[in-house]
Amino acid sequence: MPMNKWVGRAMLAAVVTVLLAPAAARAVTTGLVDNFASGTNGRGSSTGVTNPGAGGVGGAGDGFLRIANSFFGNFGAMSTSPSYIGDWTGAGVTDVSFHLNDVDADQNFSFRFLVSTPGGSAGTTWQYNTGLNPPNGSWQQYTINLSDESQWTRLRGTDSLAQVLANVGTAHFRHDVAPYFSNPDPIQGEIGIDNITLIVPEPSAACGLALLLLPLRRKRS
Numbered sequence: 516m517p518m519n520k521w522v523g524r525a526m527l528a529a530v531v532t533v534l535l536a537p538a539a540a541r542a543v544t545t546g547l548v549d550n551f552a553s554g555t556n557g558r559g560s561s562t563g564v565t566n567p568g569a570g571g572v573g574g575a576g577d578g579f580l581r582i583a584n585s586f587f588g589n590f591g592a593m594s595t596s597p598s599y600i601g602d603w604t605g606a607g608v609t610d611v612s613f614h615l616n617d618v619d620a621d622q623n624f625s626f627r628f629l630v631s632t633p634g635g636s637a638g639t640t641w642q643y644n645t646g647l648n649p650p651n652g653s654w655q656q657y658t659i660n661l662s663d664e665s666q667w668t669r670l671r672g673t674d675s676l677a678q679v680l681a682n683v684g685t686a687h688f689r690h691d692v693a694p695y696f697s698n699p700d701p702i703q704g705e706i707g708i709d710n711i712t713l714i715v716p717e718p719s720a721a722c723g724l725a726l727l728l729l730p731l732r733r734k735r736s
C-alpha cells in the first residue's frame with residue numbers, strides 16, 4: 516500500500532528528515548495537486564488520516580482526505596508529497612484553493628492553512644489568519660491568497676512569508692484558535708479535504724484585448 520501523503524502531527528519529525536535531502540531538486544506542481552480520487556491514496560495513520568474512497572467532491576466514487584480525532588487532541592495534518600516542495604513564487608502560484616466538508620458530526624472548527632520551509636521546528640511557519648468552519652455534510656470551496664503578509668501570522672522562525680513561499684517544504688492544515696502557537700489546538704471530530712489546487716493565473720484575455728485596441732483608440736483621437 517502506498518505511503519499516505521498526508522500524515523498526522525506525530526510523524527512530523529520523521530517525515531521532515533526524509534524530505535530534507537531531496538527537497539532542493541524538486542519542483543512544485545501547479546494546478547490540481549490532490550483530488551484524492553482513489554481509496555489507495557490514503558492510509559490510516561496513528562492520528563486518523565484516511566481516504567474513504569467515496570463521498571468526495573466528485574461524488575460517490577470519489578475519495579477525499581478525512582482527518583479525524585476520536586479523542587480531544589491536537590488536530591492537524593501535513594503533506595509529505597513532493598508536489599508541494601519548492602519555489603511557489605517562481606512557479607507563479609498566487610492562491611491555494613481547496614474544498615472542505617465538516618463530515619459526520621458537526622464541530623465548531625477554526626480550520627487553517629499553513630506553509631513551512633523545510634527544517635521542521637527549526638524552520639519558519641506562516642498560518643493564514645482566517646479560520647474556516649465548513650458546512651456540515653456538504654463541500655465548500657475556499658481560496659487562500661498568498662500575496663498579503665498582513666493576512667497571515669508567523670508561528671515560528673524568522674523568514675518572511677515571501678521567503679517561505681520561495682522555499683516551501685510543507686503544506687499543512689490544522690484546527691487553531693487564538694492565541695496562536697506552533698502546535699494545533701485540540702478538538703474531537705472529523706473533517707474532509709479535497710481538490711487542493713495551487714493556482715497560477717492565466718494571462719488575462721481582457722488585458723490582451725485592451726492592448727490590441729490601444730492603437731485604434733489613438734487613431735480616432
Ligand SMILES: [Ca+2]
Pocket residue numbers: 550551552571572573577578579709710
Ligand atoms: Ca476527491
Ligand SMILES: [Ca+2]
Pocket residue numbers: 617621622623624648649650651
Ligand atoms: Ca462545523
Ligand SMILES: [Ca+2]
Pocket residue numbers: 617618619620621622704705706
Ligand atoms: Ca465533523
